[in-house]
Amino acid sequence: MWQEFLPNAWSVEYSQKNAVLLSAATLGAGGVLVYWLRSRYKIKTIEMGDGWWGSGERLLKGKEDESIRPFKIETSDKEIEDLHRRLDQARYAPPLEGAAFHYGFNSSYLRKVVSYWRNEFDWREKVKVLNKYPHFRTTIEGIEIHFIHVKPSYVPHGQVVQPLLMVHGWPGSFYEFYKIIPLLTEPAAHGLTESDVVFEIICPSIPGYGFSEAPRQKGFDSIATARIFHKLMNRLGFKKYYLQGGDWGSRITTNMAQMLPQSVKGLHLNLVFASKLGLTRMISVMLGAYVPWLVGLSREDVQRVYPFVQKNIYELLQESGYLHIQATKPDTAGCGLNDSPVGLAAYILEKFSTWTDKSFRHKDDGGLESKYSLDELLTNVMIYWVTSSIVSSMRYYKENFASDPTLDADARVGVYVPTGIAAFPQELVHTPRAWAKTTFKNIVTYSYMPRGGHFAAFEEPRLLAQDILHFVRKVERL
Numbered sequence: 001m002w003q004e005f006l007p008n009a010w011s012v013e014y015s016q017k018n019a020v021l022l023s024a025a026t027l028g029a030g031g032v033l034v035y036w037l038r039s040r041y042k043i044k045t046i047e048m049g050d051g052w053w054g055s056g057e058r059l060l061k062g063k064e065d066e067s068i069r070p071f072k073i074e075t076s077d078k079e080i081e082d083l084h085r086r087l088d089q090a091r092y093a094p095p096l097e098g099a100a101f102h103y104g105f106n107s108s109y110l111r112k113v114v115s116y117w118r119n120e121f122d123w124r125e126k127v128k129v130l131n132k133y134p135h136f137r138t139t140i141e142g143i144e145i146h147f148i149h150v151k152p153s154y155v156p157h158g159q160v161v162q163p164l165l166m167v168h169g170w171p172g173s174f175y176e177f178y179k180i181i182p183l184l185t186e187p188a189a190h191g192l193t194e195s196d197v198v199f200e201i202i203c204p205s206i207p208g209y210g211f212s213e214a215p216r217q218k219g220f221d222s223i224a225t226a227r228i229f230h231k232l233m234n235r236l237g238f239k240k241y242y243l244q245g246g247d248w249g250s251r252i253t254t255n256m257a258q259m260l261p262q263s264v265k266g267l268h269l270n271l272v273f274a275s276k277l278g279l280t281r282m283i284s285v286m287l288g289a290y291v292p293w294l295v296g297l298s299r300e301d302v303q304r305v306y307p308f309v310q311k312n313i314y315e316l317l318q319e320s321g322y323l324h325i326q327a328t329k330p331d332t333a334g335c336g337l338n339d340s341p342v343g344l345a346a347y348i349l350e351k352f353s354t355w356t357d358k359s360f361r362h363k364d365d366g367g368l369e370s371k372y373s374l375d376e377l378l379t380n381v382m383i384y385w386v387t388s389s390i391v392s393s394m395r396y397y398k399e400n401f402a403s404d405p406t407l408d409a410d411a412r413v414g415v416y417v418p419t420g421i422a423a424f425p426q427e428l429v430h431t432p433r434a435w436a437k438t439t440f441k442n443i444v445t446y447s448y449m450p451r452g453g454h455f456a457a458f459e460e461p462r463l464l465a466q467d468i469l470h471f472v473r474k475v476e477r478l
């Protein structure tokens, strides 16, 4: 951007006698100006850095094994018997009368979930479902990174295959993408016809989640994750790729775009962190309540953002206790959750209730089965259970909230890659385009989605797929 200012600084012409002196002075002043403009307009990136997350000292001798190894999820009688024994021995505290989901997971409904889990849920069959896509593992920075890699089974003539990395969040997993994957790898076969792009999808597990190994060292945050996922994509032979994410996946893919913008064709998000809470934002929030058009807010934004204190402070306080625990002492509560499948299910599925729709707190059963099947929900819980990964997944909050987020390097680095934002109406916080622009300098599409909440790919795969296709088509045409 700064190049636009160069001609003015240099094109001043002088014909006077003492031109030499003057032009020397001009050059000096011009130099200062250019330097200033340059530092002001230069696109800053996040340092890529390096890391080691295996146990003990980094292995300096020899190169890391870069092989990509096929991987299969397995189970055993022993694993299932152990689970059943624990489910049979569960203890429940009765809920308060009329509490529904306001005090957390209603334990009477939890008994029903557990009874289904114990008597009907068939983990062996679910393992087959999970294995229907090709899984792999590879070692990066000392730990095993798990991912699935799905290619279209055939590519229609004239269509270009775009690599797309999709990143999950907490308390989700790579499994959240199982319904959207076929819509993106074979859109035409699913009625998404006008599409002239198809994708091959790479869904990794964040280290410490599911089948990716947990870091052994302190400090593993979203920037380290971003670097590892770039390394993964490069190891798979991709030079340029698209990124998609919500929840932690949003922060990780955003960091990836800030780190190596030249490798990112486009960034699609279904949750936007607008972390710059400066004076401009405060003014925008205040004026927005009275003269929204003046600060670039649409009528839809106003409906979703106001009353501001109620929706953005009170609601968030009510719903963010888990965050405080996980950002401070994750291991303590984690001991119980890692030991009890019933506790684990309550902890994880409460989020699938409230984050899908806040009004589900009023429902005796948390509204869970109105949007998902128990099979789907329990499969996600099982991914945490069989891998013993709840504690390491919770630690991710501590590592990422270690410092004041507004001081973090990534909050000060703009995102210049083409960006698409899908704003779902039941998302925890709504970020209007006008606010997203402070970080995302190149928003190509911004969509007010008609329905859906935090787990967009899991809940509304079709809507999300349509928006991703719409975004990528637009970027490819530019």
Ligand SMILES: *[C@@H]1O[C@H](CO)[C@@H](O)[C@H](O)[C@H]1NC(C)=O
Pocket (backbone or CB within 6 Å): 095, 096, 097, 098, 099, 100, 101, 106, 107, 108, 109, 364, 365
């Ligand atoms: C908890 O859920 C059960 C089963 O869905 C329901 O019958 C009961 O009324 C609920 N209890 C409370 C306290 O909301």
